[in-house]
Amino acid sequence: MDALISFLAAAIVAGTPLLFATLGEIITERAGNLNLGVEGMMLMGAVMGFMVGLSTGNAALALLSAMIAGACGALIFAFLTITLRANQVVTGLTLTIFGSGFSDFIGQDLVGKIAPEGLRLFFRPYSIPVLGNIPFIGPVLFRQDAFVYLGYATSILLGVYLYKTSWGMNLRAVGENPGAADAAGVNVTLYKYVHTLLGGALCGLGGAYLSLVYVPALQEGVTAGRGWIAVALVIFATWNPYKALFGAYLFGGLDIIGFRIQGLGINVSQYFIDMLPYLVTITVLVVVSMRKSKEKAPPKGLGNAYFREER
Amino acid sequence: MIMPMTIRAIKKSEPGRVKAAFIRICAIILALIASSLFILLLDLNPADVYMKMVQGAFGTAYRTRETIVKAIPLVIASLGIGIAFRMQFWNIGGEGQIAMGAFAASFFALYMSDLPRPVLLFLMVLAGMIAGGLWALIPAFFKAQWGTNENIVTLMMNYIGLKWVTYLQYGPWRDPKSLGFPKIANFTDNAILPKLFGVHIGWVFALLLVVVVYIFMNHTKKGYEIAVIGESINTARYAGVNIKKTILIAIMLSGGLCGLVGMIQASAVNNTLSVEITGGVGYTAIITAWLASLSAPVILLVSVLFAALLEGGSYIQTVFGIPQAAAEILQGLILFFVLGSEFFVRYKFILVKKHQMADRHKITVGEEVH
Numbered sequence: 001m002d003a004l005i006s007f008l009a010a011a012i013v014a015g016t017p018l019l020f021a022t023l024g025e026i027i028t029e030r031a032g033n034l035n036l037g038v039e040g041m042m043l044m045g046a047v048m049g050f051m052v053g054l055s056t057g058n059a060a061l062a063l064l065s066a067m068i069a070g071a072c073g074a075l076i077f078a079f080l081t082i083t084l085r086a087n088q089v090v091t092g093l094t095l096t097i098f099g100s101g102f103s104d105f106i107g108q109d110l111v112g113k114i115a116p117e118g119l120r121l122f123f124r125p126y127s128i129p130v131l132g133n134i135p136f137i138g139p140v141l142f143r144q145d146a147f148v149y150l151g152y153a154t155s156i157l158l159g160v161y162l163y164k165t166s167w168g169m170n171l172r173a174v175g176e177n178p179g180a181a182d183a184a185g186v187n188v189t190l191y192k193y194v195h196t197l198l199g200g201a202l203c204g205l206g207g208a209y210l211s212l213v214y215v216p217a218l219q220e221g222v223t224a225g226r227g228w229i230a231v232a233l234v235i236f237a238t239w240n241p242y243k244a245l246f247g248a249y250l251f252g253g254l255d256i257i258g259f260r261i262q263g264l265g266i267n268v269s270q271y272f273i274d275m276l277p278y279l280v281t282i283t284v285l286v287v288v289s290m291r292k293s294k295e296k297a298p299p300k301g302l303g304n305a306y307f308r309e310e311r
Numbered sequence: 312m313i314m315p316m317t318i319r320a321i322k323k324s325e326p327g328r329v330k331a332a333f334i335r336i337c338a339i340i341l342a343l344i345a346s347s348l349f350i351l352l353l354d355l356n357p358a359d360v361y362m363k364m365v366q367g368a369f370g371t372a373y374r375t376r377e378t379i380v381k382a383i384p385l386v387i388a389s390l391g392i393g394i395a396f397r398m399q400f401w402n403i404g405g406e407g408q409i410a411m412g413a414f415a416a417s418f419f420a421l422y423m424s425d426l427p428r429p430v431l432l433f434l435m436v437l438a439g440m441i442a443g444g445l446w447a448l449i450p451a452f453f454k455a456q457w458g459t460n461e462n463i464v465t466l467m468m469n470y471i472g473l474k475w476v477t478y479l480q481y482g483p484w485r486d487p488k489s490l491g492f493p494k495i496a497n498f499t500d501n502a503i504l505p506k507l508f509g510v511h512i513g514w515v516f517a518l519l520l521v522v523v524v525y526i527f528m529n530h531t532k533k534g535y536e537i538a539v540i541g542e543s544i545n546t547a548r549y550a551g552v553n554i555k556k557t558i559l560i561a562i563m564l565s566g567g568l569c570g571l572v573g574m575i576q577a578s579a580v581n582n583t584l585s586v587e588i589t590g591g592v593g594y595t596a597i598i599t600a601w602l603a604s605l606s607a608p609v610i611l612l613v614s615v616l617f618a619a620l621l622e623g624g625s626y627i628q629t630v631f632g633i634p635q636a637a638a639e640i641l642q643g644l645i646l647f648f649v650l651g652s653e654f655f656v657r658y659k660f661i662l663v664k665k666h667q668m669a670d671r672h673k674i675t676v677g678e679e680v681h
Contacts (some may be wrong), residue, residue: 080647080651083654084651086653087653087655089401090650093594094643097594098642101637101638102636103636104634105634105639105640106638108634108636126419140594228467231651275470278468282464285453286464
């Protein structure tokens with residue numbers, strides 16, 4: 001039982017960077033923008049968050065700069081695809097290449113450094129009164145670090161925003177049918193920009209969690225493909241922030257299962273276990289696409305630039 | 312009365328080729344200027360850096376040969392990826408296809424090394440192409456059958472392919488004679504591609520393939536069908552194109568060319584199989600294919616220029632101590648500018664008075680009613 005609790009708690013920690021990136025991409029795709037630069041934006045957030053955290057020792061400033069870094073990456077994407085209507089797929093890929101170059105370059109002198117003591121203390125696990133004492137659920141969900149709680153809050157806030165507010169409704173309209181949204185008086189370009197930038201900021205946060213809390217040190221390519229798994233998780237979560245919570249923690253579990261299996265003395269090559277998250281991602285995508293239904297379809301305007309004159 | 316004026320973008324009926332080329336060249340120049348600012352930030356003289364880059368790529372016969380060696384995999388992989396992209400099938404799986412092609416070719420090189428050289432090399436080419444093609448066929452099958460998102464699947468398969476090669480390198484294929492160093496044994500001489508004019512014969516393959524792919528894409532029925540699917544899947548369906556079959560064939564070819572790259576790199580460049588075999592070519596080829604607007608002859612040109620950028624990039628790295636990552640930033644900047652420039656190729660700008668805009672809107676609304 002204790003082993004299961006510690007495994008589930010660790011799965012949530014490992015899933016948290018995935019959660020932020022997935023939520024970021026959900027909000028981006030809801031605006032009709034398929035930004036494949038998640039990996040790049042995460043890396044930019046990881047390095048900027050770490051750099052500022054290291055020099056100031058201030059957690060709030062570190063997270064803020066990670067968000068700004070991610071949003072800057074998203075701004076490049078937004079300008080090229082929304083204003084200049086460039087191809088979203090290729091622009092996103094380029095953003096990933098650019099972001100990984102940028103983070104390697106900025107972070108070259110910081111690689112291998114450990115996150116400062118003050119920050120690690122700030123992000124140490126903290127048991128929530130009462131909730132933390134519930135058997136089983138308490139130690140799994142409510143004895144975590146502040147970042148994990150921020151993840152819960154962000155999913156719920158985004159869910160409420162998307163389904164319960166008029167802005168959220170407008171956003172969904174922009175993603176489904178920008179022409180109709182425009183005719184109804186919604187500022188399509190503004191909505192696309194704001195949500196793409198917000199999505200980038202969340203991806204940046206996901207990266208910062210890796211470098212500041214999870215590892216906690218700066219490594220080259222610290223994301224190791226998590227940005228891409230997040231893009232797949234968006235499909236898995238059917239563009240729904242609540243389901244993203246579940247998907248991200250499930251994949252967090254897959255990420256760490258390798259160590260646990262070997263701990264149990266089962267002899268499987270590390271390299272095959274490393275393949276697991278990718279194999280499961282493929283399986284999930286195939287299964288989701290096999291049983292296509294209307295509510296599980298992507299926003300209809302996804303991937304296309306909106307241009308009023310070509311409506 | 313002063314009329315308020317605004318600038319409006321409207322779609323060009325037909326972009327002129329000369330003008331399009333001019334705009335793209337302007338974009339590259341702008342990208343170089345933006346990169347100069349970046350180089351200035353590093354406290355270096357941009358003109359100096361660019362000069363040294365050109366020297367690093369073409370300064371001596373040896374460096375020119377090295378640039379060509381770098382260009383060969385880029386050309387072939389870009390051709391392969393270009394076929395998929397023409398169909399709007401986003402094959403990001405070049406890395407995995409290269410790795411699996413290299414793996415299959417290496418199998419013959421390591422375990423059937425006593426075959427006569429031409430037979431062995433032929434088998435290696437064939438094995439590399441088939442393995443790369445089959446690796447690409449998996450996502451293509453899912454796409455054709457259920458419309459599964461190929462972006463993610465091809466990408467996930469990169470990681471799986473590379474893990475597989477890592478497994479071989481650290482596990483069953485590890486050379487016991489390498490004394491604890493995790494590497495696979497070097498190929499024997501008859502598994503290594505011969506040289507022609509000082510560069511391994513892959514350059515002949517690359518040139519031939521440029522011609523073959525050009526003819527295939529522009530002058531055969533299948534090539535045309537691939538382009539039609541890319542333009543509009545509905546048009547293709549109404550025109551009676553067998554969509555599933557065409558997707559499978561095109562992606563098999565796309566992956567096959569990437570697999571060939573794996574064979575060439577393993578045989579002629581590395582003389583063995585290792586995790587580093589792909590060298591990021593699968594990703595770089597996406598950029599070069601797109602910069603070349605997926606046209607085979609232009610791919611040749613762009614790939615050579617990009618190889619020069621890489622080779623020159625590693626030269627300035629040693630001369631000025633600029634980190635490798637700077638080259639990635641430069642690549643990204645160049646592509647951002649070219650991507651942005653497409654807008655100016657496709658649209659033109661006109662000045663209109665505000666009230667005319669309103670009039671025009673009324674007219675279009677009126678037309679829609681009819």
